[in-house]
Amino acid sequence: MATETTGHDWRSYEPLALSPILTHALDAFYEQGFHGTAVRDIARRVGVTVPALYYYYENKEAILVTLLETATNDVASRAFAAAEEGGERPEQRLANVIEAVVLHMTHRVRMAALDSELRYLLPANRKHYAATRKKIERLLTGIIADGVRDKVFQVADVAETGRALLGMCQSVATWYREDGPLRPEKLAAKYVEIALSTVGTTKRPRKN
């Protein structure tokens, strides 16, 4: 089984282990937005001087870039582990990837919500992030293409469906509240069901 070889428990979320600077910067960006946060706000939250903070990060954008890369690398590695664990069957692979992405959008909603700050990054910094996001989109699109080839999925436009499903999952981060009534696992299961309908399959993956 692929599960044993990857060793990546993509369903398991520990409390976020970020450095004090990144932890406080994440809170500040979430509450005030990237542009609304000054470097001295972050320094004050951390309890260090502004020069001390500049010792670690060149500027505020470098902090946002680090957070975005951390988030996007995390969701990507979970999505790929989830796909691998799905084995050969497209419906199981798709179900796993959707579950992995929605678990990230909920368990890591503060990180995921940073997404909306992305367009303020310098183009060079946007590149890495965009490339990783594209990888997840291509993973989804590849699975959908496999399902169409195997005649288990019915889809008019494979690429646009992959992008739409990823957008659907990402939009969860715009409304999900950590203190709300919906548990990540429950919501992820609903999105799996919705995504499987979207690709027009009546096959359902095995329950875990």
Add this chain to the structure above:
Amino acid sequence: MATETTGHDWRSYEPLALSPILTHALDAFYEQGFHGTAVRDIARRVGVTVPALYYYYENKEAILVTLLETATNDVASRAFAAAEEGGERPEQRLANVIEAVVLHMTHRVRMAALDSELRYLLPANRKHYAATRKKIERLLTGIIADGVRDKVFQVADVAETGRALLGMCQSVATWYREDGPLRPEKLAAKYVEIALSTVGTTKRPRKN
């Protein structure tokens, strides 16, 4: 036909007719974000003094609120006109509403992208916006429920599917570029196809 009574041509987009203050504020927010824009930046773009600007708007938030309300009222009235034009058949109504929302997300991408600034609004100001967004979500959910009742749609969770489809359409505003290769009408047609699959219908609405 409902079309003739509503008199709302929900597919037609004229160039945005906003006041100079709103036009320049929209550009500034789109380029620099709400928090990254100072009132004096807007005043400079408009070519008026800061006190002159305060004559019209109490503060920067009041400008954002006006823009968000304009955008959300526009998409809501188009969505409802589109549903009405769809007549009695759920698949036609759903297709029209999805088309209307995606046309808004593309033709009015600068307005739609303001959505990500929403969480910086004061709760009282968020209310009207949230209520209008909820109305569109309920419109979609109602249509999906009708389709399930009429046995033309197959959906496991009506409410979550409505929210997911709206999120899917809204996510278009996060990546759509006005100078990109995809025309709004073409993209809207693809999303209609994807949404109809999501609700598990094989019925297709009539072509316009």
